[in-house]
Amino acid sequence: MLVLLLLSGDMAASAGEGASADGGESEAPRLYEAALDHWMDRETRLQRIAQRIALAGAELCPEDLAPILGVSIIDTTALDKSLERLAHTRYGSGSRFVVAAVFEGMAGAKAGLKPGDVLLRWGTIEVERLHTWYANDKVHGTTSSLLVRRGDSEVRVDVENQRGCGFHTSIRKGEDEINAYATGRDVVFTDAYMRTQGDDVIANTVGHEFAHNILRHPGRRKHRDFWRSRRHEREADYLGLYLSARAGYESVESKWSDRVGLLGVFAFERGITHPTWQERTVLIQQTIDEISKKRANGEPLWPNEELQ
Numbered sequence: 001m002l003v004l005l006l007l008s009g010d011m012a013a014s015a016g017e018g019a020s021a022d023g024g025e026s027e028a029p030r031l032y033e034a035a036l037d038h039w040m041d042r043e044t045r046l047q048r049i050a051q052r053i054a055l056a057g058a059e060l061c062p063e064d065l066a067p068i069l070g071v072s073i074i075d076t077t078a079l080d081k082s083l084e085r086l087a088h089t090r091y092g093s094g095s096r097f098v099v100a101a102v103f104e105g106m107a108g109a110k111a112g113l114k115p116g117d118v119l120l121r122w123g124t125i126e127v128e129r130l131h132t133w134y135a136n137d138k139v140h141g142t143t144s145s146l147l148v149r150r151g152d153s154e155v156r157v158d159v160e161n162q163r164g165c166g167f168h169t170s171i172r173k174g175e176d177e178i179n180a181y182a183t184g185r186d187v188v189f190t191d192a193y194m195r196t197q198g199d200d201v202i203a204n205t206v207g208h209e210f211a212h213n214i215l216r217h218p219g220r221r222k223h224r225d226f227w228r229s230r231r232h233e234r235e236a237d238y239l240g241l242y243l244s245a246r247a248g249y250e251s252v253e254s255k256w257s258d259r260v261g262l263l264g265v266f267a268f269e270r271g272i273t274h275p276t277w278q279e280r281t282v283l284i285q286q287t288i289d290e291i292s293k294k295r296a297n298g299e300p301l302w303p304n305e306e307l308q
């Protein structure tokens with residue numbers, strides 16, 4: 001009798017993993033699958049925009065060039081534990097850097113990288129941090145050799161080294177604030193930013209944050225210096241608009257006004273006076289006009305201002 005009870009208890013427990021109490025199939029596994037897909041889609045959207053800008057802006061970041069793979073990669077250790085476990089079920093146990101998407105026309109696609117490939121090695125370097133993929137100054141020459149796991153086998157793939165601005169761009173999960181920032185080597189967007197903004201606004205902001213890195217602003221801002229940070233913002237707006245324009249993204253004034261309006265709210269909260277932001281809007285519009293004129297005349301999109 002006791003044995004039977006234990007057995008039935010065991011059966012109930014194992015049935016509970018895949019089915020709900022009323023005998024129907026549980027929604028939970030499907031929802032986790034969808035959550036992982038959504039995360040990968042958001043990363044892919046950001047990385048597609050950022051890598052287009054990185055390649056088109058190569059001439060404007062000569063000190064920061066690195067091979068741009070032309071794939072979006074997720075770091076499964078950055079996921080919630082439940083999604084990390086699901087990624088391991090899907091892509092193989094211990095999978096860390098998973099190719100979420102391959103961008104048409106870029107190096108990874110030409111070399112035959114595929115969604116679901118797990119990145120293991122770049123040249124002789126075992127990949128421990130995702131930065132390595134974007135700031136791999138040990139990679140020289142025209143191609144690099146990648147080792148990837150595809151299903152049960154390991155595959156070697158030779159990828160052309162298309163160099164661009166080597167700043168790894170990623171999303172920080174679980175942030176309610178609409179914000180993006182540059183760290184000197186990386187660019188980080190909050191989840192809320194990605195959920196609420198369109199591609200052109202995101203591209204303008206990627207350009208702005210790349211510009212902060214190119215101009216070495218993060219390292220220089222050692223203490224809160226109001227005048228210096230104002231100058232840095234103006235320079236990043238200026239160079240950033242060139243960066244996003246070169247990749248074919250629009251800098252529409254209304255979108256900028258929205259964005260500046262949005263930033264203005266935060267700025268107001270932070271105690272910066274309003275005219276600063278009006279001034280910023282005017283300078284942004286001047287830059288947009290400057291770029292439009294060059295486009296219309298078929299001139300290359302090089303900034304007029306000497307920055308550094």
Ligand SMILES: [Zn+2]
Nearest residue numbers: 208212233236
């Ligand atoms: Zn800024």
